[in-house]
Amino acid sequence: MKKVDKETLKLAAQHLMFEMSDEEYESLLADFDSIISKMKILGEIEGIDDVEPMTFPFDVTNSYLREDIAGEPLTREDALKNAKDIHNGMIGLPRVVK
Amino acid sequence: MRYMDKNLREIHNAIISNSVTPLELVKEAIELAKNDDNNAFEYICEKEALEKVRKLDPSKKNNLLYGIPVVIKDNISTKDIPTTASSDLLKDYVPVFDSEVVTRLENEGAIIIGKTTMDELAMGGTGTSGHLGTTYNPWDKTKTRIIGGSSSGSAAAISAGVVPIAIGSDTGDSIRKPASYASLVGFKPTWGRISRFGLFPFAPSFDHVGYFTRNVYDSAYLLNILAGRDDKDSSSSFEPIEDYTKHLEDKLEGTRIAVINGVIDNVSDKEILNSFNKSIEYLRQNGAIVDYVDIDLILLEAIQPTYFIISSSESTSNNANLDGIKFGSRIEGKTLEEVMVNTRTNGFSRRIKDRFIIGSYSMLEENRNELFIRAQKCRRLIVNAFNNVFEKYDAIYCPAAPTIAPKINLKEDTVFNKVNISEHYMAFANMGGFPSITLPLGFENSMPFGGNLSSKPFQESKLFNIANYIEKGTGLSDKVAKRD
Numbered sequence: 001m002k003k004v005d006k007e008t009l010k011l012a013a014q015h016l017m018f019e020m021s022d023e024e025y026e027s028l029l030a031d032f033d034s035i036i037s038k039m040k041i042l043g044e045i046e047g048i049d050d051v052e053p054m055t056f057p058f059d060v061t062n063s064y065l066r067e068d069i070a071g072e073p074l075t076r077e078d079a080l081k082n083a084k085d086i087h088n089g090m091i092g093l094p095r096v097v098k
Numbered sequence: 099m100r101y102m103d104k105n106l107r108e109i110h111n112a113i114i115s116n117s118v119t120p121l122e123l124v125k126e127a128i129e130l131a132k133n134d135d136n137n138a139f140e141y142i143c144e145k146e147a148l149e150k151v152r153k154l155d156p157s158k159k160n161n162l163l164y165g166i167p168v169v170i171k172d173n174i175s176t177k178d179i180p181t182t183a184s185s186d187l188l189k190d191y192v193p194v195f196d197s198e199v200v201t202r203l204e205n206e207g208a209i210i211i212g213k214t215t216m217d218e219l220a221m222g223g224t225g226t227s228g229h230l231g232t233t234y235n236p237w238d239k240t241k242t243r244i245i246g247g248s249s250s251g252s253a254a255a256i257s258a259g260v261v262p263i264a265i266g267s268d269t270g271d272s273i274r275k276p277a278s279y280a281s282l283v284g285f286k287p288t289w290g291r292i293s294r295f296g297l298f299p300f301a302p303s304f305d306h307v308g309y310f311t312r313n314v315y316d317s318a319y320l321l322n323i324l325a326g327r328d329d330k331d332s333s334s335s336f337e338p339i340e341d342y343t344k345h346l347e348d349k350l351e352g353t354r355i356a357v358i359n360g361v362i363d364n365v366s367d368k369e370i371l372n373s374f375n376k377s378i379e380y381l382r383q384n385g386a387i388v389d390y391v392d393i394d395l396i397l398l399e400a401i402q403p404t405y406f407i408i409s410s411s412e413s414t415s416n417n418a419n420l421d422g423i424k425f426g427s428r429i430e431g432k433t434l435e436e437v438m439v440n441t442r443t444n445g446f447s448r449r450i451k452d453r454f455i456i457g458s459y460s461m462l463e464e465n466r467n468e469l470f471i472r473a474q475k476c477r478r479l480i481v482n483a484f485n486n487v488f489e490k491y492d493a494i495y496c497p498a499a500p501t502i503a504p505k506i507n508l509k510e511d512t513v514f515n516k517v518n519i520s521e522h523y524m525a526f527a528n529m530g531g532f533p534s535i536t537l538p539l540g541f542e543n544s545m546p547f548g549g550n551l552s553s554k555p556f557q558e559s560k561l562f563n564i565a566n567y568i569e570k571g572t573g574l575s576d577k578v579a580k581r582d
Contacts (some may be wrong), residue, residue: 002464012458013451016414017421017435018442020451028452035456038403039469042476045396053474054481056303056333057289057531058555064336066329078194082425091423093434 004032102127102167103259103578106316110162120165120209124151127167127211130260136234136245138254140172141180141213151209162319163263164207169255171266172213173220174307175296176200183298184216184228187426187445197296198328199265199307206323211261214251218446220267220300221413221453223275225250226506229447235279235503236579237545243503246276249310253280256310259578263320264310269300270405271498271524273308277536278498278548281577282310283317283565288555289531290335291321293328301412302333304405304528313575314537318342318562325558337556345559346566351385353564356491359390360398364520365500370547373540373572374497377549380571381495386564389491393483395519400476402522405529407460407473414457420445481530485554488532493553493564498524498536502545527552535565538574546577 002008006025009032013020020028042048076089085092101109101123112118124147131142151165158164170176173183175193177200182188200210217227225233225247233250235243236258245254249266253276256264266273268286277284286308294307307324311317321342328334357378365371378388422428422441429440446454460469487494500520527534534552541547549568553561569575 001468002459002462004459008459009455012455012462016442016451016454016458017438018446018451018454019439020443020448024448024451028455031452032456032459035403035406039407039472041396042400042403042472043468045400045476045479048472048475048479051475051478051482053471054478054529055474057481057529060290060335062336064329074194079424081194082191083423084428093423094430094432094437096434 001036004029004036100126102130102261104262105313105576106162106166106262106319109166109262110164113159113165120151120154123165124148124167124209124211127261131212131255134255134258134260136236136254136258137230138214138233138251138258138260139212140182140184140215140230140251143179143211143213146179147209147211150204154207158207161206163203163323166208166263167211167261168203168208169212169214169252169261169264170200170210171216171249171252173216173267173298174199174265176210176213179210179213181213182229183219184230185218185445185450186229187420187422187441189229189427191425193296195296198293198330199324200296202324208263212255214255214264216250217248218450219298219413219417220248220269220272221450222247223270223272225276227447227449232506237280238503242505243545244279244506246279246503248272249276253277253282253284253310256312257282257579262312263316266308266310267297268306268308268528269304269409270528273310274498274524274534274536274550277310278550279503279546280579281538281546281548281574282312283314284308284310284536285317285321286527286534287321287325287558288335288533290333291337291533291556291558292324293331293334295328295330299416301409302416303412304409306528312577314562314566314569315343315346317535318346321558340559342559342562345563348563349385350381350564350567353386354491355381355386355388355493355495355564356391356487357388358398358494358496358523359392360395361496361520361523362390364518365497367501367542369540369542370497370500373547374549377539377568377571381564381567384567388495391487393487397480397483398519398523401480401525404473404476404480405522405525407456407469408477410453410457411460411470412457414454414461417454477529480526484526484530484532488554492557492560493551495549495551496520496523497539498548498550502542502547524550531555533558533561535561537565537569538577539572540574
């Protein structure tokens with residue numbers, strides 16, 4: 001398992017696209033000890049590696065496909081309703097090419 | 099005459115007999131919401147509700163929900179009504195469509211009068227982490243106890259008698275725990291039984307839409323309205339629906355109920371144990387067979403960390419779209435990336451960032467097998483253990499929590515509190531998609547506590563049947579916190 005230190009947490013935050021203060025990283029680092037130790041206990045559960053990971057509550061076999069009928073998509077007006085900085089029906093963003 | 103303290107059938111009869119009109123009911127609920135002192139509301143839909151109630155179709159008058167004021171948790175989409183999930187990042191967000199649950203309620207004639215506070219993005223169990231601050235427990239006049247979360251405002255609004263129905267969501271126990279702290283009936287169905295179209299996803303393999311009522315009949319009736327296939331939600335079930343009120347009074351002879359030793363052994367509160375034991379005695383007197391059964395303690399202890407790793411991991415990817423570009427409170431920057439970083443840095447509270455980092459760390463290639471995949475394997479072992487119990491028993495019954503509502507402590511509920519099995523076990527029902535209901539059991543120092551029943555998937559009728567008997571035994575239905 002990758003060692004948890006402040007740099008690891010900073011890298012994760014960078015990937016997640018937000019920033020935290022040094023104090024927040026220190027506090028989270030302390031919580032990680034508890035998380036890692038609990039997860040190590042899970043590794044000791046008998047038979048844990050003999051089962052498949054469970055990704056949903058129960059198996060459902062479903063052959064449903066909707067009819068191939070065109071539906072009404074969101075209107076442009078609705079799609080842009082919650083965006084800021086609208087120009088000519090498009091969302092404005094900082095210029096990429098200066 | 100005050101109607102919002104009453105149950106659905108009483109209010110309906112008052113409408114049918116012309117003792118009250120839907121407009122009067124909506125005005126009463128809005129007035130109560132405006133005077134709410136529990137921080138239950140993100141938004142009161144006064145203008146919208148008054149407009150809709152005036153346009154109600156009188157031909158629907160015989161529907162039990164006709165003219166009934168309802169509140170909706172603020173992570174459930176309501177067209178043209180702000181929906182923030184109690185997060186600063188979404189403080190200006192206004193959905194352009196209704197969730198399926200809202201559509202079904204409104205088709206019956208229910209009127210949405212407010213959106214309720216919650217733990218930010220539904221990630222929390224105390225009702226203290228939303229952007230509007232702590233939601234208070236109406237049963238505690240000193241305003242020092244939590245209501246629980248994450249469906250905190252919905253629980254507070256119905257227990258304070260603002261509305262007779264409140265919609266919530268439940269990913270770990272977010273309806274069923276607050277119900278215990280507020281003398282409510284809190285229900286989540288089988289996974290897939292109620293459409294999640296329009297619910298903001300937190301951890302979709304655990305997420306459920308559910309609700310609060312103040313008695314078991316109303317809970318069963320509401321499922322008649324909300325259950326059923328919805329093509330807009332690919333996880334929605336094709337299983338046939340039933341009349342869930344039909345078997346409420348069926349005799350319990352031969353019904354087998356299991357109490358889990360590892361849960362009950364971790365409850366030390368004598369009042370809770372005493373009331374729980376009395377309810378078991380009542381079930382036995384009515385023909386139920388109640389046994390105490392073991393589940394491996396290590397699996398019960400594993401429920402919380404397993405839940406935490408999986409839900410944090412799922413939440414990381416499901417909230418990646420909250421970047422302020424297409425929607426959300428954008429904070430400007432010099433580049434596209436800077437806009438996203440500024441928006442997410444300012445928009446999320448520390449608790450949310452912690453969860454995302456834990457989730458992201460758990461899914462790193464070098465950690466995945468030991469954290470995320472191991473948690474998913476553990477989930478299977480936990481669900482297998484409960485399914486083994488359900489092979490012999492119709493339901494599992496335990497106290498919903500080991501205590502009455504705890505005192506507000508903003509330092510708690512950060513990442514991992516100390517593990518008490520009886521505090522966190524109810525997430526097993528989210529892991530296995532089992533229907534689950536909390537209902538009132540008693541009071542200690544004027545604060546409520548409850549019991550919780552769960553059953554096999556799609557056995558909601560049996561669940562309501564047993565719950566109805568427990569309610570008869572306790573006599574605790576239609577309880578509203580007294581106002582000063």
